[in-house]
Amino acid sequence: MEALTQTVSTAIRTSDYPQLSLVFTSQWQSLGQGEQRTLAAHFIKSAVAASSTFFPAAFQSQTILSVITATLDHLPPIVEGAADNTLRQLLFEYKVNEEDDYSTAARILSGVRMETTDTSSVYYMSPIERCDVFVKVAECYLEEDLTVEAEGAVTKAGTIIENSGITFVKNDDDDDNNNDDDDDGNNKKKNKTDEQTMTLLLRYKSTYARILDANRKFLPAATKYHDLSTAYLYTDAIEEDDLLVMLGKAITCAILSPNSAQRQRVLGLVYKDERLQQLDSIPQFQSHSSVLTKMYLNRIVQKQELEQFESSLADHQKAIMADGLTIVERGVLEHNMVAVSHLYTSIYFSQLGDLLGVIDGEKAEKVAAKMITDGSLTGSIDEMEGLLYFHPSATDESSLLRWDETITTFCGQLNKVTDAVRAS
Numbered sequence: 001m002e003a004l005t006q007t008v009s010t011a012i013r014t015s016d017y018p019q020l021s022l023v024f025t026s027q028w029q030s031l032g033q034g035e036q037r038t039l040a041a042h043f044i045k046s047a048v049a050a051s052s053t054f055f056p057a058a059f060q061s062q063t064i065l066s067v068i069t070a071t072l073d074h075l076p077p078i079v080e081g082a083a084d085n086t087l088r089q090l091l092f093e094y095k096v097n098e099e100d101d102y103s104t105a106a107r108i109l110s111g112v113r114m115e116t117t118d119t120s121s122v123y124y125m126s127p128i129e130r131c132d133v134f135v136k137v138a139e140c141y142l143e144e145d146l147t148v149e150a151e152g153a154v155t156k157a158g159t160i161i162e163n164s165g166i167t168f169v170k171n172d173d174d175d176d177n178n179n180d181d182d183d184d185g186n187n188k189k190k191n192k193t194d195e196q197t198m199t200l201l202l203r204y205k206s207t208y209a210r211i212l213d214a215n216r217k218f219l220p221a222a223t224k225y226h227d228l229s230t231a232y233l234y235t236d237a238i239e240e241d242d243l244l245v246m247l248g249k250a251i252t253c254a255i256l257s258p259n260s261a262q263r264q265r266v267l268g269l270v271y272k273d274e275r276l277q278q279l280d281s282i283p284q285f286q287s288h289s290s291v292l293t294k295m296y297l298n299r300i301v302q303k304q305e306l307e308q309f310e311s312s313l314a315d316h317q318k319a320i321m322a323d324g325l326t327i328v329e330r331g332v333l334e335h336n337m338v339a340v341s342h343l344y345t346s347i348y349f350s351q352l353g354d355l356l357g358v359i360d361g362e363k364a365e366k367v368a369a370k371m372i373t374d375g376s377l378t379g380s381i382d383e384m385e386g387l388l389y390f391h392p393s394a395t396d397e398s399s400l401l402r403w404d405e406t407i408t409t410f411c412g413q414l415n416k417v418t419d420a421v422r423a424s
Contacts, residue, residue, distance in 0.1 A: 001035055004028065005042050012046045012054055021063045024070050033074075040071035041079045048083045051090060059094045072111065082122040085112050096140065106140035106149070109133060127164035131157045132200055138207045147214045154207050161204065166197060198235045202228065206246075213249070214316055216327070219257040222266050225250035226273075244278055248285035251292050255309070256317060256327050259334045259376050264296070271296040284312050298339045300355070301332050323366060333367050337377055341390040349386050361386065 004023060011019040024043070028036055047054050058064040068091065075084055088108050095105035114130050115121040125133070134157035141150035160166075209224035229246035231238050251270055257263045270276070271292060279285040287308040294301050310318065310328050318326055325333065336356045340347065349361035349368075356364065368388050371377035379390045 001031070001039070004031075004039055008039065008043050009046050012043070012050055015054060015058065017058070017061050017063045020067050024067045034076075036074050037076040040074045041076055041083075043067070043071050044075075044087050045080055045083045048081075048086045048090070051086075055090055056094050056098070059091060059098075078122060080122070082113070085123065088112050092136075102140040102143040103146060103149075106137045106146075106153075109137050109140070110153070127160050127166060128197060128200060131160045131164075131166070131204065134160070135200065135204050135207055138211070139203070142207065142210055142214070145214070147211055150207070151211050151215070154204065154211055157204050158208065161201070166201065195235060195237060198231075199237060202231055202235075202238070209249070213253055216256075216316065216319070218253040219260075219263055219266065222250045222253035222257060222270075225253060226266070226270055229273075229275075241282075244275060244282060245284075247273060247275060248279050248282060248288055251279070251285070251288045252313065252317070255288075255291060255295060256331055258331070259338065259371075267292065267296045287312070294339075295335055298335075298342055300336050300339045303356075306332050323363070325363065325367075330367070333364070334371060334376065337364075337368060337371060341377065341379065341392070344390060346387055346389045349388060352388060364388075 004027060007019065008023055010016070011023070020043075023039075028039055031039065047058070068087065072084060072088070088111055092105045092109045095101045095108065112133055113123045114125045114133065115123040116125070116130070118124060134153045138150040138153035138157065141147070141153065205224055205228050209221050209228060212218075212221035212224060225246050229243050229250060231246075232240070232243060247270070254263065254266045254270055257266070276289050276292070279288050287305055291301055291305055291309050293299075294305075306328065310326070313328065317328070320326055321330055323330070333356060337352075340352065340355065347355070349365045351361075352364045352368075353361040365381065365383075365386075365388070368377065368379070369381060372379055372381070377390075378392065379388060381388055
């Protein structure tokens with residue numbers, strides 16, 4: 001055993017990859033399980049100690065990667081100095097920065113050992129540190145569109161955040177000016193920690209929003225994106241353009257969301273954002289403010305506006321549904337259907353298709369039927385005539401407004417008649 005340990009140390013010092021492969025593929029097969037773990041721990045400790053000369057060159061060797069995999073799978077309960085975690089971190093950074101191999105990097109980092117209660121353990125990690133690990137894993141999986149794996153990691157991060165009470169903290173720089181030198185130094189350290197916490201929370205929220213978006217849960221994704229776009233309330237570490245991008249993504253997801261009262265509230269929230277018009281300067285979001293405004297104010301979205309908006313969408317946002325419509329076509333059609341109901345009492349489906357400019361009359365009829373069935377549109381269909389009749393509800397706000405206007409007009413006319421009678 002001592003001879004093998006010395007052989008491993010020498011091979012690491014001289015970067016003798018074939019010798020290391022020989023030790024960990026054949027020679028250690030004769031060892032007991034406990035001795036194998038001891039030798040694996042020795043390799044990892046020695047490799048990390050010599051990391052400045054041994055890595056990252058060793059990571060470029062498939063032979064050494066096989067050795068690393070074998071040793072990481074045969075470890076004792078504790079490796080001195082948590083060297084195995086250090087090795088995983090080094091290999092993670094190499095896979096991300098040098099090879100763009102995000103899924104492998106995520107799997108490597110997922111194996112990090114984390115002690116949650118024993119603060120004296122070499123594997124103890126604070127909630128912030130553990131959360132950071134899971135967020136990194138989720139970010140890497142998202143880079144390769146592995147949303148199921150990413151969701152698992154971000155859920156673990158969310159559990160840590162919830163259980164630990166980690167939350168946004170607003171920096172108050174003015175308080176630092178009233179302290180002496182020592183206190184000022186401590187406060188600066190505290191503010192730095194707060195800034196790190198806020199950055200981590202923003203990364204977590206961004207990752208969570210991207211997963212919701214990828215899973216086509218557009219309404220909650222829109223809320224998360226808009227929340228992220230207001231990060232300037234908590235930190236100035238994020239560029240204004242990045243915040244505008246988040247605002248644009250919030251609008252995208254809000255428009256793609258199914259028609260509902262909650263969606264209308266989210267549309268209103270974004271519509272009232274004072275930065276809305278600034279999106280016109282970003283090519284990806286040039287049509288967003290216009291489409292959003294029409295959505296919120298119940299105006300008809302024209303075909304060219306739809307096409308411009310759809311060209312900005314990601315692939316998963318362009319999915320074709322069972323009825324042959326894309327997600328955005330369905331969303332815009334349902335919106336336009338409601339908008340038309342405020343203008344007409346009845347309309348032929350052939351005319352409706354032309355008016356909407358996105359689908360033919362047959363598809364318009366199917367969508368109208370579904371909306372009437374689920375209660376998002378009040379009306380009836382005459383299949384023989386190909387007509388759609390709109391039946392405004394008595395409790396509908398527009399109906400109440402029309403009733404108020406009628407009463408007001410009647411009272412005005414009545415006053416004029418009364419005045420005329422008195423004058424005669």
